[in-house]
Structure formats: C-alpha cells, structure tokens
Amino acid sequence: MSNIEAIRDKYLQQIGSAVDGDALEAIRLAALGKKGEISLLLKTLGQMTPEERQEQGPKINGTRQNVADALAARKEAMETAALDAKLATEKLDLTLPAPATPKGSIHPVSQVMDELAEIFADLGFSVATGPEIEDDWHNFTALNIPETHPARAMHDTFYFPQTDEGGMPKLLRTHTSPVQIRTMMDVAKQTDGAGEPIYLIAPGRTYRSDSDATHTPMFHQVEGLVIDKGIHMGHLKWTLETFIRAFFERDDIELRLRPSYFPFTEPSAEVDVGFSVEKGRRIIGGDPHGGVDGVGGGWMEILGSGMVHPNVIRNCGLDPDVWQGFAFGCGIDRLAMLKYGMDDLRAFFDGDLRWADHYGFDALDVPTLSGGVGA
C-alpha cells in the first residue's frame, strides 16, 4: 500500500469512528486544514517532475476528495441521527388532555347586576350610581328620616370620625336610596324645579355592621325609582311582577304586597314572592298556596317598596302635586342566592377561587336575558 493510500485509509477510519462534530472538525483540520497533512502533500506537487506529478496528482487530489466527501457524509449522518433522537424524545401526543388554562370568571353579583340592567333597560330604565361614602342628608334626612327617627337606629351604620365642628360625620351608605335623592336633586337643578320623568335603577355596594350566614358588613342592593305624572301602585306592582318573572325566568311567579312602613314611601309595601316545593327544594314560582302535590309552598320576602313620600319629592326641590312615583329596594346578593342556589352569603366575599370557579360565569358564555322581557 502506498503512503498516500495509507493516509487516506487512516482519515477514513478516523472519520468513521468520530463521535461528534468537534471530533470531525479536528480531523478536517488535521487532513485538509491549511497545514493539514493532505494539504501539505498537495503542495509537494509543485516540486515534482511532470511525470511524477502526472502519477501522484490524481492520487493526492483523489484522496483529498475522498476525505472531504467522507467528512460531509459523516456530518450529515450525525445531523440526521440528532434530529431523529430529538423527534423521538419530543414526541407530541395529541391525545393527551390539554393542561388547564387558568381563567377568571364573572362573580354572581356582577352577573346579577348585568341581568338587572338588561331587564330594566328593556322597560326604559337607565342605570344611576352614587358615592359609597355618603352624608347624613342624602342617606337619611332627605329620605324623610329625621334625626330622632328610630329608622336611624335600625341601620347599624359605619360612621367616619367627625371632621368639622358641629357638622354631621360622613358614613358608608346604608342603602342605595340616597341615589334617589341625588338624581331627583340633579333633575330639579337642571330643570329649574320644573322636573321631568325619571326611570332608574341604582345597583351598588351598601354597608351595615352585621355579620352572619345571611348578612355581611358589605352587601349589594338595587334601588328602583320612577318619577312621572299620574304614577300609582298599579304601575309599581306591574313593574315588580315583570321584573321578578324576567329575572327568575318563569311566568308563573305570584307576588304578594304586604302593608309596611318606610319613612321615604307612603304607602309602603313589603313584597313577597311565591314559592313552591319540588323534590324537597324551594322553587321560586309555582303554586304558593299549598304547593305542588299539596305539600309546601309559601311566600318569602324579597324587597321593600312604596309610593315615594311627598316630603322626599319636596326635599329634592320638586313639586309633589305635579310629580308622583314609586320606589323599591332589593338585596342583590339575596337575588343571586335564590336564583343560583347558594346558601352562605359570606362565601360571596371570601375571595376563594374554587368558589368563584364553581359559581362564577364564563365571561364569553354568560347566560343573557337580552331576549327581552316581552313588555
């Protein structure tokens, strides 16, 4: 075997047993690099006689080509093997369940507020808001609740520390009724006391010092207010019936109005909703006079209402001989509990994500009442 063949076989053998790209590169440098063994051999061609060159030239060049080809082939084989190994380990199993993507949900209270806004929008009501930090005038006095009135004691109110000498301390509103006052006063101001019709609901946060399974210090109410000419209790009853039937999505819900007392309405009525009992559970709607199969059935209180007291209309700068109206106030949390079957109010505000996940609503798939109330 000639010298050149031995060199070729040596490199081919090394290439065959190279384990990685670095080893291949080292071989390439040793053989074909500037000072590589084969490169140096090529340089010797210049000093040969023409006969020698004719004989050696093709051999050395052939060897250079053999080694270069072997390097390229080995490199490609290594790359293919690496890709195969990668594909084998990174195999994507499309039958595996996708990992859960954490996502938020709509809180039942927000959901119910949206439903209320939709129902009342269909009846021509707009949504009004007011501050949660209120003053004595809007929360009590203008609502015909005088300083000595027992109704003030009825509300176990969160007062702020007294700020100015002799003034009344601010408070966290105990109900949404002050929004009635703010809206009527705005209307009186904007119309120079002439007044104009008002149809509003005011959902929002309210506060009382109370805490048990059905009371939390912060809770939600929705206020309703209608001011117009010739408004009477028939309008109140129809509006409440339409609202309750749309909200609970049943046409067979009966309402019962019981005489009651609120300082800001006269006459006042507490409103009960009829329930029946199906499979041992109370269901809003059905026959409240004995229930399905003659078992159960009855009434549960759902809201307070009445005809707006003339003093309240007058306190806001409007003429009660021209403008009449009705109002109502209702607990939103209780509406949510009744409609969606939750029994502990405190869980509403604990911030437990498991609860929110279970009772919350998908932001992209919320049940909607936008089909209208058929009014």
Ligand code: DAH
């Ligand atoms: N503000 C009352 C409360 O918090 C609820 C209420 C009753 C509001 C009768 C009204 C109403 O507007 O007419 O207990």
